[in-house]
Amino acid sequence: MTQFFADASQINTDEHRLVITGDDYNHIRNVLRMKPGEEFSVRCQGVPREYRCGILEFTDSEVICEIRFIKEDDTELPVKVTIYQALPKADKMETVIQKCVELGAVRIIPVRTSRCVVKLDDKKADAKCVRWQQIAEAAAKQSQRGIIPVVGPVMDLDEALEDASKLDVRLMPYELAGDMAATRKIISETPPGASTGVFIGPEGGFDESEVTRASEKGFAPITLGRRILRTETAAMTVMSWLVYLFDDKA
Numbered sequence: 001m002t003q004f005f006a007d008a009s010q011i012n013t014d015e016h017r018l019v020i021t022g023d024d025y026n027h028i029r030n031v032l033r034m035k036p037g038e039e040f041s042v043r044c045q046g047v048p049r050e051y052r053c054g055i056l057e058f059t060d061s062e063v064i065c066e067i068r069f070i071k072e073d074d075t076e077l078p079v080k081v082t083i084y085q086a087l088p089k090a091d092k093m094e095t096v097i098q099k100c101v102e103l104g105a106v107r108i109i110p111v112r113t114s115r116c117v118v119k120l121d122d123k124k125a126d127a128k129c130v131r132w133q134q135i136a137e138a139a140a141k142q143s144q145r146g147i148i149p150v151v152g153p154v155m156d157l158d159e160a161l162e163d164a165s166k167l168d169v170r171l172m173p174y175e176l177a178g179d180m181a182a183t184r185k186i187i188s189e190t191p192p193g194a195s196t197g198v199f200i201g202p203e204g205g206f207d208e209s210e211v212t213r214a215s216e217k218g219f220a221p222i223t224l225g226r227r228i229l230r231t232e233t234a235a236m237t238v239m240s241w242l243v244y245l246f247d248d249k250a
Helices: 022-031 092-103 122-142 157-164 180-188 208-216 231-246
Strands: 003-005 017-020 039-043 049-058 063-072 080-086 107-112 169-173 195-200 220-222
Touching: 003 022, 003 122, 017 022, 022 063, 080 092, 080 157, 080 231, 092 107, 092 122, 092 231, 107 122, 107 157, 157 195, 157 208, 169 180, 169 208, 169 231, 180 220, 180 231, 195 231, 208 220
Parallel strands: 003 039, 080 107, 080 195, 169 195, 169 220
Antiparallel strands: 017 063, 039 049, 049 063
């Protein structure tokens, strides 16, 4: 079922009507070529509710829809995860954003670290963040999320560590951390509702001084197993563990 996001002002539950405008109007009419009578799903940002809608008619700028039923449906993880992803090469950041949004992350922050190969000036970083936010929105629609996760802005490591200092749980997968039992304990003891930050290194990993600075800011180095994972795999691995442990907990 195709999903879109709408503002509360677009929804009139008393009259069972919903209006879609803007880019979604164009996508419904000109890309998907949907017709009157066809259905799609609509959610409001942060509201645990699905509106199942059927198309009544198109105007020059609006899709007029009938709300056929409303379903209380919270698709969000009970832990609020921010992924701090060191800038990877090529289009790997797009993969990280897409998959982490599908798995339930609420924020993805691109981070400059000492071993990042990619160098973005402010202008390029701003343009990339616009593109990355579009990918996050598309992934949120596809996976029927209740929110559109936020991407960016690009931060230096110390800025990201300061940003993460407000979170309840802070994790840093690190190839020299070797105690899987400790990793299981840290993750499994994360309480439902906790805000959680996960720092992922670039292709060359974290510099030891970066791990030291992160540890001083309350980050716990954890292991992801005996194999060395690609940077685009590491965040998805942590997210998958969190889904397995917490997706059915309130």
